[in-house]
Amino acid sequence: MAAVAKVTGRSRRLSEPLDFTHAQFLSLILAVVILVAFIFMPWMWTEPKYNGARLMSDVLVQGSLKNFGTIQLVLIPLSSLLAGGVALWGLLGAERGRWSSLLVLASALLGLFYYFNLYFMREGEVAEYIRDNVGTGFKVTLVALIGLVLQILLSISPLNLGWQRVSRKLGVLKPPVSQKMIPYLFLAGPMLLYLVWVIGPTLYTFYLSLTDWDGVSTAHYVGFDNYRTLFKQNVFTESLYNNVRWLAVFITIPTTLGLALAMIFNTEMRGGRWYKVSFYSPLVLSWPVIALVWAWVYHPAKGLINSLLTEGGITDNPPGWLADRDLAIYCIIAAATWRQAGYVMVLYLAGLKNVDPTLLDAGLVDGANRWQLFRHVIFPLLSPVTTIVFIISVIDSLRSFDLVQVMTRGHQGTQVLANFMYIEAFNNYRMGYGASIAVILFTISIFFVGLYLWISLRNELEY
Numbered sequence: 001m002a003a004v005a006k007v008t009g010r011s012r013r014l015s016e017p018l019d020f021t022h023a024q025f026l027s028l029i030l031a032v033v034i035l036v037a038f039i040f041m042p043w044m045w046t047e048p049k050y051n052g053a054r055l056m057s058d059v060l061v062q063g064s065l066k067n068f069g070t071i072q073l074v075l076i077p078l079s080s081l082l083a084g085g086v087a088l089w090g091l092l093g094a095e096r097g098r099w100s101s102l103l104v105l106a107s108a109l110l111g112l113f114y115y116f117n118l119y120f121m122r123e124g125e126v127a128e129y130i131r132d133n134v135g136t137g138f139k140v141t142l143v144a145l146i147g148l149v150l151q152i153l154l155s156i157s158p159l160n161l162g163w164q165r166v167s168r169k170l171g172v173l174k175p176p177v178s179q180k181m182i183p184y185l186f187l188a189g190p191m192l193l194y195l196v197w198v199i200g201p202t203l204y205t206f207y208l209s210l211t212d213w214d215g216v217s218t219a220h221y222v223g224f225d226n227y228r229t230l231f232k233q234n235v236f237t238e239s240l241y242n243n244v245r246w247l248a249v250f251i252t253i254p255t256t257l258g259l260a261l262a263m264i265f266n267t268e269m270r271g272g273r274w275y276k277v278s279f280y281s282p283l284v285l286s287w288p289v290i291a292l293v294w295a296w297v298y299h300p301a302k303g304l305i306n307s308l309l310t311e312g313g314i315t316d317n318p319p320g321w322l323a324d325r326d327l328a329i330y331c332i333i334a335a336a337t338w339r340q341a342g343y344v345m346v347l348y349l350a351g352l353k354n355v356d357p358t359l360l361d362a363g364l365v366d367g368a369n370r371w372q373l374f375r376h377v378i379f380p381l382l383s384p385v386t387t388i389v390f391i392i393s394v395i396d397s398l399r400s401f402d403l404v405q406v407m408t409r410g411h412q413g414t415q416v417l418a419n420f421m422y423i424e425a426f427n428n429y430r431m432g433y434g435a436s437i438a439v440i441l442f443t444i445s446i447f448f449v450g451l452y453l454w455i456s457l458r459n460e461l462e463y
Helices: 002-015 021-040 052-062 069-089 094-122 125-132 135-157 157-173 179-208 225-232 234-266 271-282 287-296 304-311 326-353 357-365 368-382 383-399 402-407 417-427 430-461
Strands: none
Touching: 021 052, 021 069, 021 135, 052 069, 052 135, 052 157, 069 135, 094 125, 094 135, 135 157, 179 430, 225 430, 234 271, 234 304, 234 326, 234 383, 234 417, 234 430, 271 326, 287 304, 287 326, 287 402, 326 383, 326 402, 357 368, 368 383, 383 430, 402 417, 417 430
16 A cells, blocks of 8 residues: 555656746846846946946947957846746746746856856956956846756756745745735836836935036035026026927817827728828937928928928028027927827827717717717717826927927027026036926926816816
8 A cells, every 4th residue: 555655646746747937937037137237236346337238338339448348248138138038938838838947048058158258268467357356246147147047957857846845835834915915016116116217316306406516526505596596597488488388389289180180080081091100100200300300391491391482482582490589489399299299199099999989879869960979979088088198298398308409409599498407407517407497397297287187087076
């Protein structure tokens, strides 16, 4: 009986499926550790500014630190990205577990080639100096790469099954995570990054606005002196007025055009798909590219508009669009509207697809015409999309910088707050003063967005 039980237990262990989930999670965590160490930790010496990412960029662009790295340094982030991607690929399918472990091993060996090259192939004083002055990121990455290699041990059947048994025992002793805590665990990582990269710098900007920091020397607290100086300057008043004009146009014209185009293209029409793509295509271009295109369109001698005006016999003295102080700001806003209308159209098209057709049919049965159907049925149902469009329009209008900087550099009365902030902070080295302008921009954005959200929420509650 004992022999039979022994054989039965052995056969049960052999038939138990292998589980590579732990190996893949370990690989994913180590891949992230490698990337973080490479970007944020010192690769050489002790200061974080000498991180692996900077050394790699200096090697690629022949920078000042090119001698302290080789082209093989590119293998480190490449190895990390490959290992992380393969681990995710393995987690999405249990049958890929063994292949995932093998590919992670190959990715780790790819990264370890940098260390092999440094310690066994490179020679000379520079190589010796690098080996003697490696930083924390260098060491952490090496340990993580070795961990990626060792995860292959879990693909060996006895070790894998043993690890499963140990995990089950630990799972019995350790209380499971509450179901209510799982969403917060998923949100913890993104919220931490958001806190570090968005909330933290925002609060620090508020502090800088109360100092006279020039970007180099030590910041000194000056209270609200920056704001007192700011409100006395005519250039600030002009910039604020231009932003208000930009905001007024952006809330009305692109929204109206986008909604009209969405209503037209929401119906079945010949060539509708091509028209949608043509109106959406400006969004593919970046703002500086759009600025260069429209600067050529407005060119006083060879521009498209003036060429049509002169060759069509409309006028022999066409205006200098960007040189005219009364027209320049509106010309720039028109270029921005050209791009924004297509974006709004796509948002409204997505909203129209979610409108219940039975409500439209009910309105037609009740005798509503097309305008009444739009006003009393369609547009109220699009209120969530309108809220998004309003918020995006406010934010885009207040952070308008690229078009002004490229097309006029703020001259001819086209200065806006974002452009004014850039000039003061980076051209005049008045970082504290520039931060005060940024705080004003932030306050205006919060005011308009908060007011609109409050009105929308109140209407929804009343409804």
